[in-house]
Amino acid sequence: MTRAWSPESWRELPAAQQPDWGDPGALDLALKELRNQPPLVFAGEARALKAALGAASRGEAFVLQAGECAESFDNLSADSIRDQLKIILQMAVVLTYASGLPIVKVGRIAGQFAKPRSSANELVGGLELPAFRGHMVNDIDFDPVSRRANPKRLLRAYHQSASTLNLLRAFTKGGFADLNKVHMWNQEFVAASPQGRRYEDIANAIDRALRFMAACGINLTSDVSLHQVDFYTCHEALILGFEEALTRQDSLTGDWYDCSAHLLWAGERTRQAGGAHIEFLSGLKNPVACKLGPKATPAEVLELCERLDPDGEAGRLTFIARMGAKAVREALPPLVRAIRDSGRPVLWVCDPMHGNTFTTAAGVKTRRFEDIVAEIKGFFAVHELEGTFPGGVHLELTADEVTECLGGGDDILDNQLVASYRSLCDPRLNGNQSLELAFELGELLQAWAAPVRSE
Ligand code: PEP
Ligand code: CO
Numbered sequence: 001m002t003r004a005w006s007p008e009s010w011r012e013l014p015a016a017q018q019p020d021w022g023d024p025g026a027l028d029l030a031l032k033e034l035r036n037q038p039p040l041v042f043a044g045e046a047r048a049l050k051a052a053l054g055a056a057s058r059g060e061a062f063v064l065q066a067g068e069c070a071e072s073f074d075n076l077s078a079d080s081i082r083d084q085l086k087i088i089l090q091m092a093v094v095l096t097y098a099s100g101l102p103i104v105k106v107g108r109i110a111g112q113f114a115k116p117r118s119s120a121n122e123l124v125g126g127l128e129l130p131a132f133r134g135h136m137v138n139d140i141d142f143d144p145v146s147r148r149a150n151p152k153r154l155l156r157a158y159h160q161s162a163s164t165l166n167l168l169r170a171f172t173k174g175g176f177a178d179l180n181k182v183h184m185w186n187q188e189f190v191a192a193s194p195q196g197r198r199y200e201d202i203a204n205a206i207d208r209a210l211r212f213m214a215a216c217g218i219n220l221t222s223d224v225s226l227h228q229v230d231f232y233t234c235h236e237a238l239i240l241g242f243e244e245a246l247t248r249q250d251s252l253t254g255d256w257y258d259c260s261a262h263l264l265w266a267g268e269r270t271r272q273a274g275g276a277h278i279e280f281l282s283g284l285k286n287p288v289a290c291k292l293g294p295k296a297t298p299a300e301v302l303e304l305c306e307r308l309d310p311d312g313e314a315g316r317l318t319f320i321a322r323m324g325a326k327a328v329r330e331a332l333p334p335l336v337r338a339i340r341d342s343g344r345p346v347l348w349v350c351d352p353m354h355g356n357t358f359t360t361a362a363g364v365k366t367r368r369f370e371d372i373v374a375e376i377k378g379f380f381a382v383h384e385l386e387g388t389f390p391g392g393v394h395l396e397l398t399a400d401e402v403t404e405c406l407g408g409g410d411d412i413l414d415n416q417l418v419a420s421y422r423s424l425c426d427p428r429l430n431g432n433q434s435l436e437l438a439f440e441l442g443e444l445l446q447a448w449a450a451p452v453r454s455e
Contacts, residue, residue: 005282006283007244007247007280007283008244009280009283010240010276010277010279011240011276012279013276013279014272014274014275015240015276015277016270016272016275016276017116017117017133018241019130019133019137019138020130020149021149022148022149023151026150026151027151027241029151030151030152030154030155031151031241031242031245033155034155034246035245037158037246039246039248039257039259040110040111040158040161040162040165040233040246040260040261041165041233041257041259041260041261042259043250043252043253043255043257043259046257046262046263046285046286046287048230049104049106049232049262049287050286050287050313050315050316052104052230052232052315053104053263053314053318053391054313054347055104056104056315056389056391056392057314057315057345057346057347058314058345058389059389059391060101060102061101061103061104062099062101062102062391062392063103063104063318063347063349063391063392064088064091064092064095064104064105064106064392065106065107065108065234065320065349065393065394065395066088066091066106066107066108066393066394066396066397066434067084067088067107067109067395067396067397068084068108068109068112068396068398068428069108069112069115069396069423069424069425069426069427069428070112070113070115070134070135070425070426071109071110071111071112071113071135071160072135072424073113073135073160076160076163076164078167080400081109081164081167081168082167082171082176083398083399083431084107084109084399085107085168085171085172085176086184086185086399087185087187087398087399087431087435088105088107088231089185089229090185090435090438091434091435091437093182093185093202093203093206094202094435094438094439094441095438095441095442095445097205097442098439098442098443098445099442099449101445101449104230104232104392105229105230105231105232106231106232106233106262106263107168107231107233107234108234108235109164109233110161110165110168110235110261111157111161111233111234111235111260112234113135113157113160113235114133114134114136114137114235114236114242115132115134115238115425116133116267116268116270117131117132117133118269119131122142124142129142129143129144129147130147130148130149131147132147132424133149134238134424135153135156136153136154136156136157136242137149137150137153137239138153140424154239154241157242158242158246158260161260165233168231172228172229172230172231173228173229175227177227177228177231178228179206179210179226179227180207180227182202182203182206183203183207186199186200187399187431189401189431189432190399190431190435193409193410193432193435194409195409195432195435195436196432196435198439199435210226232262232263233261233262233263234262234264234265234289235260235261235264235265236264236265236266237258237264237265237266237277237281237288238267238270238277240277240280242260243258243260244280246258246259247259247284250285253285256283256284256285257285257286258284258286261286262286262287263286263287263289263318264281264286264288264289265288265289265290265291265318265320266278266281266288266289266291267291268291268293268322268354271290271291271292273303273304273307278290278304278307278308281308282307282308287315287316287317287318288308288316288317288318289319289320290308290317290318290319290320291320291322291354292319292320292323292335293322293354293355294323294324294327295331296331296335297335298334298337298338301319301335301338302342304317304319305317305339305342305344309346312343312344312345313345314345315345315347317344317346317347318346318347318348318349318391318392319335319339319347319348319349320351320394321335321348321349321350321351322351322352322353322354322355322394323375323378324355325356325371325372325374325378327355328350328355328375328378328379328382329378332378332379332382333382333385336382336383336386336388339388340386340387340388347389347391347392348379348388348389348390348391348392349391349392349393349394350379350390350392350393351394351395352371352372352373352375352376352379352393352395353394353395353396354426355375356368356371356372357426357427360414360417361414362414362415362418364414364417364418365426366404366405366406366417366427367405367426368405368406369405369406369408369429369436369437370407372405372429372437373440376393376437376440376441376444377444380444393441395434395437396427396428396429397428397429397430398422398428398429398430398431399431399434400431401420401430402420402421402422402428402430403416403417403419403420403421403430404417404421404422404423404427404428404429404430405427405428405430405433408429408430408432408433408436409433409436
């Protein structure tokens with residue numbers, strides 16, 4: 001059966017995880033206003049990301065997809081955007097330096113405002129209220145007014161995404177991401193740590209390499225790749241009315257692009273091949289991704305390929321495996337083999353966060369740094385065994401000095417989690433843990449890229 005795709009064809013199918021917006025008039029009004037807003041990203045940029053992801057699917061690049069679990073309306077500042085960019089740039093430097101591979105940088109930023117939930121409601125002390133679904137939908141405080149879904153939030157999410165993206169464009173194209181500024185990306189509290197000092201060694205080596213090239217007569221000022229960075233945005237395409245309203249027809253090609261971000265993904269809870277989310281993503285020309293948990297089967301994964309990438313276009317489809325450290329070595333191989341044997345050019349990315357979340361005895365949601373590292377190691381080992389490419393990682397992190405994940409060099413303990421737990425949703429790696437993870441990952445990448453290069 002072929003259904004004619006249109007930006008609204010998802011409406012004919014079951015759509016999981018959609019809030020009850022209450023007043024339909026208010027929702028229609030908000031969506032109408034959204035449809036009149038300018039696009040946030042452009043089709044040409046989405047095509048450039050698709051090409052970069054295609055290179056990663058062939059082992060010629062590595063993807064660093066990272067940022068917030070849930071962005072906040074209460075935390076919009078130039079400093080927070082700059083710091084988030086800094087830590088991603090720092091990690092990318094570490095990875096490039098270790099592996100010699102280009103790093104494709106994709107932020108969970110400028111649009112990551114909606115969350116899927118395991119239950120629609122939350123029960124506290126006998127009171128039952130709708131669950132918090134991200135600032136695009138409602139607010140986190142546990143009272144009836146905060147938890148009511150408010151369509152005006154869709155517009156606020158759009159406007160915050162626009163100002164965030166505006167600053168990201170200025171930072172990445174206007175000098176801040178210049179390779180001569182590598183030292184500036186080291187945050188003060190990170191700089192004093194062992195990984196901060198290790199980063200300084202790399203930054204010094206880069207300085208020396210730049211001076212060496214300049215001394216050899218190479219004109220370093222004219223090469224934009226030393227002074228600017230391509231930085232892409234992504235988020236989970238969860239609230240389909242919002243995504244539909246930002247889907248526009250490209251004037252050059254006539255194709256449809258969701259202009260809310262460069263890359264959109266379907267989450268573990270919304271990836272049903274016959275559901276509304278996959279229908280929506282199927283007709284876009286953006287690169288798209290799909291999360292896969294440990295229960296995903298080879299048949300499901302092949303069906304998702306058929307729905308999302310029937311033409312087998314490199315860079316179009318990314319599978320983000322989030323299996324958990326314990327399950328990855330058993331659950332991932334059958335899926336990787338099915339794709340490999342089908343000859344499809346899918347990109348494999350490892351999300352070592354969402355399969356490793358647990359709640360402590362004191363009721364705090366957390367993840368262990370060692371589990372995160374273990375899942376990444378398992379992911380690399382599976383690809384090595386199957387002769388396929390470990391194409392990237394997908395992380396939840398902040399540059400801030402938070403205490404949300406256990407372990408790492410600072411060895412954050414159970415009883416320290418409450419000291420600075422600021423996430424609206426899932427626990428994030430802090431600046432130190434993120435940089436430490438980049439060094440671990442750099443070693444894995446170095447070991448992996450060296451034989452590939454010498455072939
Ligand atoms: C997320 O990426 O924040 C998320 C909810 O992931 P998943 O769909 O994999 O559970
Ligand atoms: Co999350």
